[in-house]
Each structure stands twice: as structure tokens, then as C-alpha cells.
Amino acid sequence: xxxxxxxxxxxxxxxxxxxxxxxxxxxxxxxxxxxxxxxxxxxxxxxxxxxxxxxxxxxxxxxxxxxxxxxxxxxxxxxxxxxxxxxxxxxxxxxxxxxxxxxxxxxxxxxxxxxxxxxxxxxxxxxxxxxxxxxxxxxxxxxxxxxxxxxxxxxxxxxxxxxxxxxxxxxxxxxxxxxxxxxxxxxxxxxxxxxxxxxxxxxxxxxxxxxxxxxxxxxxxxxxxxxxxxxxxxxxxxxxxxxxxxxxxxxxxxxxxxxxxxxxxxxxxxxxxxxxxxxxxxxxxxxxxxxxxxxxxxxxxxxxxxxxxxxxxxxxxxxxxxxxxxxxxxxxxxxxxxxxxxxxxxxxxxxxxx
Numbered sequence: 001x002x003x004x005x006x007x008x009x010x011x012x013x014x015x016x017x018x019x020x021x022x023x024x025x026x027x028x029x030x031x032x033x034x035x036x037x038x039x040x041x042x043x044x045x046x047x048x049x050x051x052x053x054x055x056x057x058x059x060x061x062x063x064x065x066x067x068x069x070x071x072x073x074x075x076x077x078x079x080x081x082x083x084x085x086x087x088x089x090x091x092x093x094x095x096x097x098x099x100x101x102x103x104x105x106x107x108x109x110x111x112x113x114x115x116x117x118x119x120x121x122x123x124x125x126x127x128x129x130x131x132x133x134x135x136x137x138x139x140x141x142x143x144x145x146x147x148x149x150x151x152x153x154x155x156x157x158x159x160x161x162x163x164x165x166x167x168x169x170x171x172x173x174x175x176x177x178x179x180x181x182x183x184x185x186x187x188x189x190x191x192x193x194x195x196x197x198x199x200x201x202x203x204x205x206x207x208x209x210x211x212x213x214x215x216x217x218x219x220x221x222x223x224x225x226x227x228x229x230x231x232x233x234x235x236x237x238x239x240x241x242x243x244x245x246x247x248x249x250x251x252x253x254x255x256x257x258x259x260x261x262x263x264x265x266x267x268x269x270x271x272x273x274x275x276x277x278x279x280x281x282x283x284x285x286x287x288x289x290x291x292x293x294x295x296x297x298x299x300x301x302x303x304x305x306x307x308x309x310x311x312x313x314x315x316x317x318x319x320x321x322x323x324x325x326x327x328x329x330x331x332x333x334x335x336x337x338x339x340x341x342x343x344x345x346x347x348x349x350x351x352x353x354x
Contacts, residue, residue, distance in 0.1 A: 025336055026052040026098065028075035030066075032059055032083040035105070039081075039325050047333065058085045067091050074098045077332055080112050081105040089114045092122075101125075101335050103328050107315065109345050118347055123335070128343025129183040130327045131316050136187035138314035139233050139263045142286025146259045147171055147231075151306040172196045177229030179222065179246070180236030180264060181206045181214075188233060189214045200225060203236060226253040231261070237352040238265040248273035254283060261286040263314040271301055278304045288314045 027048060031039065036055065045053060054073050058066050067088040070078075076098045078087070082105075091097065092114065101123040102113055113124050147169045156163040176192055178185045178201035189199055193215060201211055202219040211218040219225035222245065226232060232254060236242050246269040254260065260278070262269060266289040278285055285307035293312055295302065302309060316324055331341050 025050070025077065026054065026073060026075045027077045027079070027332065028054045028056060028070070028073050029079045030056045030058045030070075030084050031079065031081045031105075033057075035081045035083075038321055039105075042322065042325055043329075047329065048336065051336070059083075061085075063088065070099075077101045077103060077335060079103045079105065079328065079332075084112055086112050087114060087117065089116065092117055092120065101332075101341075103332055103335075104345075105324050105328050110350065113345075113350075115347070115350060118345065118350055123341060124345040124350075125328075125331050125341050125343040126345055127316075127324050127327060130323050130343070131320050132183035133187045133191075134317055134320050135184050135235075135263055135314045136191055138288065138310070139184070139188060139235065139261055139286075140191055142261045142263070142288070142308055142310070143176075143231055143233065143259055144171060145308055146261070146284040146286045147174075149306065151308060171231070174198070174230040175200070175228055176231045176233065177201065177219065177225045178216070179203070179225060179232065179234050179268075181211065181216075182235070182237060184235045184263070185233075186214055188235070189216050197231075200228065204241060222250065223253055226250055227255075229258065230255060231259040234260070234262040234268060235264040236268055238267055239352050242268050244268070244270055246270065246274075248277060251277040251283075252281070254281070256281045257284065259284045259286065263288045265289060266291050275301045275304060278307065286310075288312055 029036070040055070054075070056066070056069050056073070061069060063085065066085050067090070070088070070091055074096065078099060078101070080102060087102070092099070099122065102109070102117070104112060104124060104126045107126055109124055109126055118124055149166050149168045152166055156166050172195055174197050176197045176199055178188060178199070181201045181203040185201060185203070192199060198217070199215065200217040200219045202222050202225040208218045219228070234246065244267065248270060251260075251273055260274070260283050271291050274285070277283060285304055287301070287307065288310045289312055290299070290301070295309075327343065331343065334341055
């Protein structure tokens with residue numbers, strides 16, 4: 001018998017050994033063709049003995065057909081990823097619905113999982129902190145490339161005698177500010193420390209002791225963080241409180257010529273204001289996220305001189321996909337064994353997603 005889903009209470013994985021002996025778990029993958037091609041060869045059925053495994057092809061199904069396929073397969077565990085279809089809201093309340101756990105292989109789950117699923121006690125995980133270091137690496141790349149004037153390298157290759165005029169700067173001794181102090185910022189703190197920088201950070205609600213434990217000086221407020229940073233890395237979570245918080249007034253607090261890197265959420269920053277201030281104050285930009293993606297070729301932000309724009313690739317590199325896959329499969333094994341899950345998406349985490 002399926003354990004009931006009780007509104008407002010988290011549902012743990014089954015712990016009764018009788019459950020494993022009397023119930024056949026059904027594991028359903030609802031991944032797009034690219035993810036199937038990437039991940040299915042790595043799937044090891046022997047890791048899930050006695051589990052009924054099904055693979056759907058949601059790209060070939062309409063919304064109603066996908067709902068019907070879910071009702072027919074009736075999974076206990078559903079695996080989703082990039083471009084998977086959204087779980088139908090009206091699929092969830094049915095009494096015979098067995099779904100108790102959604103293992104999302106990517107990051108944000110809001111586009112795939114209705115909030116009501118978590119409210120009713122359903123379990124959801126994403127990639128957790130498994131690729132935070134990858135995003136942090138990309139942020140460091142954008143910082144170094146911006147400081148070293150990489151967008152101008154081509155012209156100095158063509159004008160070799162003037163190459164010493166390249167406005168290149170070192171990272172050492174710079175004041176680096178981190179807006180946000182989640183997993184990515186904490187990885188950044190460790191990566192940046194060997195460069196001999198002065199690190200400070202601000203994230204509303206984070207206890208001072210957490211900053212100090214990572215060797216980072218807590219800023220008293222966001223204004224002082226911006227005013228005191230030669231390099232500002234944006235990696236804050238998007239919430240109602242942070243939506244648009246980096247406005248024109250905030251950006252004008254950055255020193256002239258400062259480096260501003262965003263590997264977080266675009267909506268935290270006023271994109272139009274960033275364009276104006278960067279041009280007027282000579283900011284060096286390293287941007288990986290945009291209000292509208294893909295960004296249009298005539299987007300005013302892209303007219304900022306010598307800025308570096310990456311196509312939202314700070315996330316998993318191809319060689320990191322096996323890490324995401326293993327993380328997800330280990331979580332499924334934990335669920336089936338009645339163990340605690342990693343990368344759990346609570347309602348708080350859900351609200352901070354985009």
C-alpha cells in the first residue's frame with residue numbers, strides 16, 4: 001500500500017523492510033533526447049534490483065499524452081532534466097498516484113515541479129552542490145579575463161610594439177566582493193584566497209560566523225560591499241527581496257573601472273542600468289546570465305566596450321555530467337533504501353529558484 005501524502009509534512013523514504021519485500025518500485029525517466037543519449041548508456045539496472053524501470057519519450061508526447069503516460073506507468077520515482085515536460089498539476093491529487101520522489105538532474109525545479117507537490121509532502125532533489133565548483137571556476141575565469149583585458153588582445157596582436165599599452169591588471173591585492181554566500185560563493189572563497197585578495201561578502205540572513213568560518217569579512221550592508229570592491233562577483237539567490245536589488249544607484253557605488261561579474265541570476269541586476277553605468281564608468285563586465293535568453297544580437301548590454309559575454313555556460317561542463325548522473329542515481333538508491341536524500345529541494349529552496 002502506498003504511504004499517504006500528508007499536506008505540510010515531509011515524506012521520508014520508505015524505511016519498513018516489509019515495503020521492499022511487498023512492493024515493486026517503478027522508476028520512470030522522462031528526459032529529452034539529448035539527455036537520454038548522454039545518460040542512458042550509463043544506467044546500470046543491476047544497481048536497482050527488483051525495480052521496474054521505464055523510459056518515456058516526452059518530446060514526442062503532447063501535454064495530455066504525457067499525463068496519460070504518467071498515469072499508465074504510475075512511477076514511485078520520476079527522473080527529469082533539462083527540457084523535461086512540467087509535471088501536470090491535475091496528475092498529483094489522484095488517490096492511486098504513487099509518485100513520491102522527483103529526482104531532477106539539473107538545477108532549478110520550478111519549471112518542472114508544481115509547488116503543490118512539495119506542499120503535499122513529495123520529495124524533490126536537484127544537483128545540490130555537486131557542480132558549485134564548476135560555476136565558481138567560470139566566475140574566476142571571467143574575473144581574470146576581464147582584469148587582463150582579454151577582449152583587446154586581438155588588436156595588440158596586430159599592433160605588437162604597443163602591446164605594453166594593454167590595460168592589463170593583476171588580481172593579487174584586489175578587494176573582491178561576493179554578493180551572495182551560498183555554495184558557489186563558498187567555493188569562490190577557497191579558490192580566490194591563494195591570489196592574495198581581500199575577500200568580503202554580503203548576503204542578507206547569513207550569520208556573521210558563517211562568513212568568518214570561510215575566512216571572509218562580512219560587509220555591513222550591500223552598499224558598503226559595492227563601494228569597497230575592485231571586483232564584484234554576483235552569485236546571490238533570486239528571492240523577492242533580491243529581485244532588482246542591484247539597481248543603478250548600487251552600481252554607481254562601484255569604483256570606476258571595477259570588474260563586475262554575474263554568474264548568478266540576471267534579474268537581481270537592472271540590466272539597462274548596468275549598460276549605462278558600465279559605459280559611463282568604464283566597468284569591466286563578465287556576464288553569463290541575461291534577462292532574455294538567448295540575448296538578442298542588438299541587446300544594448302552587448303554594446304558595452306570590451307565586455308566578456310558567455311552563453312550561460314557557467315553550469316555543468318560536459319565532463320561534469322557524469323557527476324550529476326552519479327549524484328542522482330545515488331539519491332534514488334538512498335530513497336529506495338529509506339535513507340536521507342542529498343540536494344533536497346525544500347519550499348524555501350523552491351522559492352529561491354527561478
